[in-house]
Amino acid sequence: MVACDGLTSRVGWCPVNKEDIEKIAHLARLGIDEQEQEAYAADLSRILGLVSQMNAVETGGVEPMTHPDEAGLRWRPDVARHEIEREQLLALAPQTHHGLYLVPRVIE
Amino acid sequence: MAPTLHGTFGDPFLTATITQLAKGLASGQYSSVELVDEAFARIQKHTDLNAFITLNEETARQEARAADEARKKGQAQALLGIPIAHKDIFCTAGIKTTCGSRMLANFISPYDATVVHKMKAAGCVTVAKTNMDEFAMGSSNETSYFGPVANPWDQTRVPGGSSGGSAAAVAARLVPAATGTDTGGSIRQPAALCGITGLKPSYGRVSRFGLIAFASSLDQAGPMAQTAEDCAHLLQAMAGFDERDSTSVKTDVPDYLLGLRQDLTGLRIGIAREHFGEGLDPATAQAIEAALSEYKRLGAQLVDISLPNAAHAVPCYYVLAPAEASSNLARYDGVRFGYRATGYRDLEDMYKRTRSEGFGREVKRRIMIGTYALSAGYYDAYYVKALKLRRLIADDFTRAFERCDVIAGPTSPSTAFALGAKNDDPISMYLNDIYTIPVNMAGLPALSLPAGLAQGLPVGLQLIGRYLDEARLLNVAHKFQEATDWHARVPAGF
Numbered sequence: 001m002v003a004c005d006g007l008t009s010r011v012g013w014c015p016v017n018k019e020d021i022e023k024i025a026h027l028a029r030l031g032i033d034e035q036e037q038e039a040y041a042a043d044l045s046r047i048l049g050l051v052s053q054m055n056a057v058e059t060g061g062v063e064p065m066t067h068p069d070e071a072g073l074r075w076r077p078d079v080a081r082h083e084i085e086r087e088q089l090l091a092l093a094p095q096t097h098h099g100l101y102l103v104p105r106v107i108e
Numbered sequence: 109m110a111p112t113l114h115g116t117f118g119d120p121f122l123t124a125t126i127t128q129l130a131k132g133l134a135s136g137q138y139s140s141v142e143l144v145d146e147a148f149a150r151i152q153k154h155t156d157l158n159a160f161i162t163l164n165e166e167t168a169r170q171e172a173r174a175a176d177e178a179r180k181k182g183q184a185q186a187l188l189g190i191p192i193a194h195k196d197i198f199c200t201a202g203i204k205t206t207c208g209s210r211m212l213a214n215f216i217s218p219y220d221a222t223v224v225h226k227m228k229a230a231g232c233v234t235v236a237k238t239n240m241d242e243f244a245m246g247s248s249n250e251t252s253y254f255g256p257v258a259n260p261w262d263q264t265r266v267p268g269g270s271s272g273g274s275a276a277a278v279a280a281r282l283v284p285a286a287t288g289t290d291t292g293g294s295i296r297q298p299a300a301l302c303g304i305t306g307l308k309p310s311y312g313r314v315s316r317f318g319l320i321a322f323a324s325s326l327d328q329a330g331p332m333a334q335t336a337e338d339c340a341h342l343l344q345a346m347a348g349f350d351e352r353d354s355t356s357v358k359t360d361v362p363d364y365l366l367g368l369r370q371d372l373t374g375l376r377i378g379i380a381r382e383h384f385g386e387g388l389d390p391a392t393a394q395a396i397e398a399a400l401s402e403y404k405r406l407g408a409q410l411v412d413i414s415l416p417n418a419a420h421a422v423p424c425y426y427v428l429a430p431a432e433a434s435s436n437l438a439r440y441d442g443v444r445f446g447y448r449a450t451g452y453r454d455l456e457d458m459y460k461r462t463r464s465e466g467f468g469r470e471v472k473r474r475i476m477i478g479t480y481a482l483s484a485g486y487y488d489a490y491y492v493k494a495l496k497l498r499r500l501i502a503d504d505f506t507r508a509f510e511r512c513d514v515i516a517g518p519t520s521p522s523t524a525f526a527l528g529a530k531n532d533d534p535i536s537m538y539l540n541d542i543y544t545i546p547v548n549m550a551g552l553p554a555l556s557l558p559a560g561l562a563q564g565l566p567v568g569l570q571l572i573g574r575y576l577d578e579a580r581l582l583n584v585a586h587k588f589q590e591a592t593d594w595h596a597r598v599p600a601g602f
Contacts, residue, residue, distance in 0.1 A: 016480075020480075021476070024476045024479050024480050024483070025460075025476065027479050027483060028434060028438075028463075028475050028476060028479045029438075029441070029456070029459040029460055029463055030460060030463050030464050030467070030472055030475065030476070031457075031460030031461050031463065031464035031465075032464060032472070040472070040473065040476065043473050043534060044473070044476060044477060044480065046534065046535055047426060047473070047477050047534065047535070048477075048480075049535075050422065050423050050426060050535050050538065051423045051426055051427055051477075051481075051490065052423070053420060053423040054420055054423045054424060054427070054493055054494060054497055055493075056420070057417065057420055057497055057500065059493060059496035059497060059500065062496040062499050062500060063496070063499055064492055064495030064496050064498075064499065065495055065496075065498040065499035065502060066325060066495060067311070067324075067325035067355065067551070068310075068311040068312065068325070068502070068550065068551025068575070069551075073354050073355065074354050074355075074356075075354075076351065076354070083219070084218050084219060088218040089218065089444070089445075092215070092216070092218070092444065092445040092446075093443070093444050093445060094442060094443075094445075094446075094447075094448035095448070101443050101444055103443055103455055103458065104452060104453075104454050104455045104457075104458055105454070105455075106455050
């Protein structure tokens with residue numbers, strides 16, 4: 001993958017190419033065909049250019065903030081709750097078989 | 109069968125707020141069934157706005173009849189029998205919830221979102237699901253699989269996004285109440301562009317259970333209506349702890365309506381220099397200055413503050429929100445619900461086709477940026493860097509609120525732009541949220557209220573408050589609305 005060095009204070013063009021798109025798309029399980037790869041590469045490059053503006057700020061020693069502090073994550077007792085019927089959920093699925101979700105063969 | 113409302117006593121929707129409709133219903137001037145019929149008549153007359161994805165005609169009429177019956181038996185809640193439209197991001201049992209996407213185009217949720225459940229419990233009648241940017245990703249309501257929404261003030265222009273359908277519906281007086289969600293400005297910015305009042309509550313104030321997740325640390329549900337008083341009614345019903353949302357706060361919900369009346373003498377309004385810099389349209393700036401002068405007349409004092417890291421909020425957001433989205437949208441794989449492609453070779457091919465066909469271009473862009481930012485070798489440089497910047501942005505607000513009680517400024521750098529104007533340039537689209545994004549970073553509450561017109565298009569004033577200080581925001585907005593009438597303006601033809 002082309003390295004876009006986020007640690008320098010370079011602002012502006014941060015090229016993402018078709019190979020990068022292929023790799024990223026695979027990670028995200030998105031099927032991006034050849035013609036589209038070019039366009040997405042250009043889009044992502046521009047967005048990363050915008051994002052690289054972050055490098056102008058010194059953040060040494062700053063504690064990362066994943067969510068507003070006051071709303072901490074709460075735990076609940078590990079007790080199963082039965083609220084929706086299995087049939088209701090299966091009815092939403094594209095394909096089912098004997099009460100199971102049906103997908104293409106995974107194991108040969 | 110009663111005559112149409114037009115013939116009997118004029119059109120109650122043209123100027124009627126929730127507050128006024130509640131009085132009309134209580135005094136028997138009209139029934140909820142008549143209001144709901146009127147809503148559907150207006151909706152059918154204005155389908156060119158494309159504000160709705162699904163109408164709930166049969167069930168709404170049943171709910172309205174039930175509300176009227178309940179009223180006869182003595183029930184009298186403020187929202188009893190009031191028609192409401194929900195942004196199509198809220199799960200509604202038995203009614204399609206599409207999230208503006210092909211991926212969920214035929215999805216019918218088996219359960220109600222907590223917000224939907226609470227509004228029903230408060231007596232609201234669910235009339236429709238509103239159109240929105242796909243998976244809430246957008247600032248113009250142009251990314252919806254179901255087509256763009258038009259701004260009722262000028263139908264060649266966007267209503268803003270992602271809650272564009274809700275904003276347009278209220279602005280056009282098709283419904284008096286709507287719900288929206290706000291991750292980077294998606295309630296406030298369309299409220300501003302459509303000339304209505306919209307509130308993004310503090311993070312954790314309103315339950316996210318049943319709210320289709322985009323960015324879990326930023327998303328928040330909120331009310332959209334004509335006035336702050338109306339929003340207070342809606343927020344009163346929707347706010348509160350929910351054990352099903354692990355980020356829900358337990359703090360008691362105050363009486364928002366009681367808080368509206370407070371006098372503004374001595375209120376310190378913080379004005380951030382950064383909000384009035386380059387990029388702000390002069391006509392918008394002028395309208396905001398006039399609104400601030402009005403606040404001085406109401407007894408407030410303007411205080412200079414600085415939000416030095418605000419300029420970096422947009423780049424920060426376009427790492428964090430897509431990163432969270434890439435995780436949240438991983439569930440859409442064609443296996444258990446939603447769209448599934450055909451003609452696939454194997455499981456991996458099924459995932460890839462389903463996701464590339466089910467998602468639109470903006471969604472795929474954001475999933476990929478998020479995936480990139482979280483991937484090995486880039487995680488620290490992008491994701492962690494953005495989280496640190498987020499801390500700095502939040503700290504700026506904490507410091508600013510030592511010197512002021514609310515922060516005021518423009519909601520959007522300009523009024524509504526033309527449909528299609530920014531489709532080729534995602535960056536230019538992202539910069540629409542420059543004033544709204546920092547607020548979500550910090551988890552603070554903020555609202556947008558109509559503050560003027562610039563070349564005939566609405567201008568919104570944004571008020572930002574301390575954490576859980578929604579009562580103050582609603583009060584500060586309400587007093588302005590008592591002294592001015594921008595919120596009562598209706599676009600021509602509606």
